[in-house]
Amino acid sequence: MRKTKQAAKANCNARFSRGRAMWGAQLMLVFLLSPMGAPQSSQQPDVWEALKHFVGSWEGTAKGQAGNGKVKREYQFVLNGKYLQARNRSTYPPQEKNPKGEVHEDWGLFSYDRARKQFVLRQFHVEGFVNQYALDAAASNTKTLVFVTESIENIPPGWRARETYRLLSNDEFIEVFELAAPGKEFELYTENHFKRRTPRNPQ
Numbered sequence: 001m002r003k004t005k006q007a008a009k010a011n012c013n014a015r016f017s018r019g020r021a022m023w024g025a026q027l028m029l030v031f032l033l034s035p036m037g038a039p040q041s042s043q044q045p046d047v048w049e050a051l052k053h054f055v056g057s058w059e060g061t062a063k064g065q066a067g068n069g070k071v072k073r074e075y076q077f078v079l080n081g082k083y084l085q086a087r088n089r090s091t092y093p094p095q096e097k098n099p100k101g102e103v104h105e106d107w108g109l110f111s112y113d114r115a116r117k118q119f120v121l122r123q124f125h126v127e128g129f130v131n132q133y134a135l136d137a138a139a140s141n142t143k144t145l146v147f148v149t150e151s152i153e154n155i156p157p158g159w160r161a162r163e164t165y166r167l168l169s170n171d172e173f174i175e176v177f178e179l180a181a182p183g184k185e186f187e188l189y190t191e192n193h194f195k196r197r198t199p200r201n202p203q
Contacts (some may be wrong), residue, residue, distance in 0.1 A: 001066070012075040014125045018137045019198070030120065047112050048077075048081075048112070048147065048153045050086050050108060050119075050142075051119070051145075052165060053082070053170065053173075054075040054084065054086070054124050054173075055075050055076060055077065056074075056075060056196055056198070057072075057073075057074050057196070057197040057198065058072070058073045058074070058075075058194040058195065058196055058197060059071065059073075059194065059195065059197055060192055060193045060194040060195055061192070061193050062090050062092070062191070062193075063190070063191055064177075064189050064190035064191055065097075065187060065188075065189050065190065066090075066092050066097070066098050066102060066104070066190065067092045067093075067095045067096075067098040068092070068095065068096040068102075069090055069091050069092035069093065069114065070090070070091050071088065071089070071090040071091075071145075071192050071194070072088070072089050073086060073087065073088045073089075073194065074086070074087045079102040079119065082111070083110060083111050084109070084110040085107070085108070085109055085110075086108035086109075086110070087105075087107050087108075087109070088104075088106050088107070088153055089103065089104070089105050090103070090104040090105075090190075090192070091103050091104075092104075104125075104126060104127075105125075106123050106124060106126065107123070107124045107125040108121055108122065108124070109121070109122050113134075116134075118134055118135055118137070119131040119134070119147075120132065120133065120134055120135075121134075121135075121147050121163065122142060124155065128153075128154045129152060129153065129154050129155055130152070130153035130154065131149050131151075131152050131153075131161050132149060132150050132151045132152075132161060133147035133148060133149050133150065133161070133162075134147065134148065134150050135147055136148050141165065142167075143167045144164065144166050144167070145164070145165040146162065146163070146164050146165075146168075147162065147163040147164075148160070148161075149161045149162070155164045156182070157182070158181070158182025158183065159179065159180065159181060159182060160175070160177045160179070160180040160186070161178065161179050161180070162176075162177070162179075162180075162186050163175065163176070163177055163178075164176040164178070169197040170196075170199075170200045171196040171200055172193075172195050172196070173194050174191065174192070174193050174194070175191070175194065176188065176190075176191050177189050177190045177191070177192075178184050
């Protein structure tokens with residue numbers, strides 16, 4: 001009789017253990033299939049995707065009111081990827097339109113204004129001008145980016161500037177810089193034609 005009770009108790013414990021193990025496995029399966037337990041495959045869109053094209057070293061030709069010249073530019077993300085930095089150097093040799101020649105340098109910082117959901121570009125020019133642009137979303141698309149100034153420091157009131165980037169390929173783009181005097185329409189000041197120094201898609 002005692003052996004029968006012991007056997008029954010052992011059998012009950014074994015069934016309880018198996019049941020607990022099965023319940024634990026089912027619980028784990030439910031957790032893995034639930035939104036909380038499942039790996040998060042969806043990611044937030046990368047707001048910088050439109051500007052990643054520019055990262056790298058570029059060189060090309062410049063033409064405009066300062067004459068014809070050569071231009072070099074470097075784009076890189078800085079400060080934990082929060083900003084895209086541009087460093088530019090344009091060289092114009094002496095010529096009829098520009099007898100003394102000149103060297104122009106400017107630095108730029110692209111940032112993303114989360115409140116406005118808009119890219120902002122701040123340019124610092126060697127001549128002392130500081131231009132703050134905002135992306136004109138209505139005039140831009142996947143192949144063209146248009147930035148229009150919100151303010152310009154160290155210039156008489158009313159002046160405006162516009163930067164337009166036309167993406168020709170992964171390794172080539174054209175930049176058009178325009179100025180507008182107070183009450184006037186935009187006029188071309190310089191046009192730069194850039195090619196990547198080390199092509200991503202060599203022919």
